[in-house]
Amino acid sequence: MQYISTRNVGFQCSASQAIVQGLAKDGGLLTPFYIPKLPNKALEEMKSMAYQHRAVYIMKQFLEEFSVKELTDFANAAYGPEKFDTPAVAPVRTVDGNTHCLELWHGPTCAFKDMALQMLPHLLSASLVKTEEEKTACILVATSGDTGKGALEGFRDVPRTKILVFYPKDGVSEVQQLQMVTQEGSNVGVAAVYGNFDDAQTGVKRLFSDQELAKELADKGYFFSSANSINWGRVLPQIVYYISAYCDLLRDEKIESGQKVNVCVPTGNFGNILAAYYAREMGVPIDQLICASNSNNVLTDFIRTGVYDRNRDFYNTMSPSMDILISSNLERLLFALTQDTEEVKGYMKELAASGRYQVRDRIKEKLQQRFKGYFCNDKETQRVIREMYDNHGYLIDTHTAVAFSALEQYRKETGDETVCIVASTASPFKFCDSVLEALGETEIAQGLDALDQLAAKSGQPAPAPLSGLRDKQIRFTETVEKEHMVDAVWNMLG
Ligand SMILES: *Cc1c(COP(=O)(O)O)cnc(C)c1O
Numbered sequence: 001m002q003y004i005s006t007r008n009v010g011f012q013c014s015a016s017q018a019i020v021q022g023l024a025k026d027g028g029l030l031t032p033f034y035i036p037k038l039p040n041k042a043l044e045e046m047k048s049m050a051y052q053h054r055a056v057y058i059m060k061q062f063l064e065e066f067s068v069k070e071l072t073d074f075a076n077a078a079y080g081p082e083k084f085d086t087p088a089v090a091p092v093r094t095v096d097g098n099t100h101c102l103e104l105w106h107g108p109t110c111a112f113k114d115m116a117l118q119m120l121p122h123l124l125s126a127s128l129v130k131t132e133e134e135k136t137a138c139i140l141v142a143t144s145g146d147t148g149k150g151a152l153e154g155f156r157d158v159p160r161t162k163i164l165v166f167y168p169k170d171g172v173s174e175v176q177q178l179q180m181v182t183q184e185g186s187n188v189g190v191a192a193v194y195g196n197f198d199d200a201q202t203g204v205k206r207l208f209s210d211q212e213l214a215k216e217l218a219d220k221g222y223f224f225s226s227a228n229s230i231n232w233g234r235v236l237p238q239i240v241y242y243i244s245a246y247c248d249l250l251r252d253e254k255i256e257s258g259q260k261v262n263v264c265v266p267t268g269n270f271g272n273i274l275a276a277y278y279a280r281e282m283g284v285p286i287d288q289l290i291c292a293s294n295s296n297n298v299l300t301d302f303i304r305t306g307v308y309d310r311n312r313d314f315y316n317t318m319s320p321s322m323d324i325l326i327s328s329n330l331e332r333l334l335f336a337l338t339q340d341t342e343e344v345k346g347y348m349k350e351l352a353a354s355g356r357y358q359v360r361d362r363i364k365e366k367l368q369q370r371f372k373g374y375f376c377n378d379k380e381t382q383r384v385i386r387e388m389y390d391n392h393g394y395l396i397d398t399h400t401a402v403a404f405s406a407l408e409q410y411r412k413e414t415g416d417e418t419v420c421i422v423a424s425t426a427s428p429f430k431f432c433d434s435v436l437e438a439l440g441e442t443e444i445a446q447g448l449d450a451l452d453q454l455a456a457k458s459g460q461p462a463p464a465p466l467s468g469l470r471d472k473q474i475r476f477t478e479t480v481e482k483e484h485m486v487d488a489v490w491n492m493l494g
Pocket of ligand 1 (some may be wrong): 112268
């Protein structure tokens with residue numbers, strides 16, 4: 001299967017090249033030229049398979065150069081019992097007759113990023129061999145919280161890789177910071193940056209584009225690579241869990257063969273919901289894709305008007321992983337809808353120049369046929385957390401609550417009661433403060449003690465990777481000026 005740049009159909013490469021490169025040289029995203037269809041009966045066949053086996057089956061359709069044996073080893077390592085706290089890996093919890101919650105946070109960092117970041121390092125290591133790249137990949141990540149820890153945990157002690165994470169000194173939660181600075185592994189580095197997330201992100205981009213630095217690195221046997229969600233190796237493992245959820249519902253006789261379902265996803269960079277779209281393209285009977293946003297509702301407006309406009313106020317919300325105004329993976333959807341890389345390139349040029357673009361009417365129609373957009377603010381987020389807990393005894397995090405609000409709005413507006421799979425993207429224990437407040441607590445314990453408070457309040461234990469943070473050694477204390485992030489690179493590489 002060929003991969004192309006979303007900005008140039010003339011550029012073609014293999015899956016392993018796409019995974020090693022991360023981003024096309026022209027700034028486009030490397031994307032399969034077409035989405036393969038699942039064989040007839042595939043869903044029936046996968047019904048009785050374990051998650052790992054389903055992952056092999058699905059990923060193989062996109063990765064011809066990888067053998068089933070290779071992919072099986074990867075899936076067993078990525079989704080094994082040392083990594084995930086349930087053998088189901090991504091279990092589906094039924095909330096009511098037509099609402100099912102797909103829990104994506106049973107991995108080592110308690111957020112859905114694990115589903116892809118546990119797999120990506122295996123794909124990348126093997127791709128280095130297949131592309132005959134001899135240098136070691138030095139993976140740089142700027143993070144506002146979840147991605148950094150997910151990437152560190154995924155790449156720790158992976159041969160021929162080093163990973164360095166930059167986080168804004170005062171821009172992450174206490175739990176998130178502790179998760180990162182206590183990271184174990186011999187190939188990892190973590191540095192705080194004076195400034196906010198944008199400063200860290202801009203600094204990383206500068207390191208990527210520094211040609212002299214690239215030369216120096218090459219002399220020492222390294223090259224920079226990326227683990228953020230523009231890498232195809234992060235989108236692909238996410239397709240698996242939507243198909244897996246459908247198979248679970250079939251297996252448990254909650255739906256019939258061929259029955260249509262909707263999918264609702266709390267969305268930031270558009271990677272997660274894009275994977276659901278691809279699952280549909282592969283032949284899973286998915287009807288509507290409900291895109292849920294917080295007060296940073298640029299996607300809601302785009303879906304409703306066909307105008308993408310990032311020129312607006314930015315809000316820090318209690319669902320911080322969705323605080324984003326440029327949803328990078330939307331570019332892949334634009335290619336899927338237009339099938340025209342010149343058109344995509346035009347839109348992206350406008351976005352870079354003016355922060356805004358408007359798609360053609362025909363594209364808007366296609367978009368609206370498949371996607372529905374809703375958003376909610378923090379107050380509504382907390383109302384949903386509380387009601388979900390009171391009515392169903394189900395504790396959800398702030399991001400997942402935004403999705404449930406969107407689903408409620410969708411059902412009210414359309415009357416469509418089709419079975420819906422809601423993606424649950426983080427453990428509620430990752431956002432203790434907001435969840436406790438939603439449940440009516442007024443005095444909230446400091447730091448990790450909030451984990452105990454939420455455990456006592458809900459009668460559920462905090463996930464082991466979070467409560468275990470107390471016993472971990474702090475390994476990384478370096479803070480760098482944003483102009484001097486390169487120092488952290490040399491500190492790590494020696
Ligand atoms: C990253 C993240 C999201 C947003 O996912 P995208 O793929 O960027 O749309 C939502 N919720 C949580 C908890 C996340 O960590």
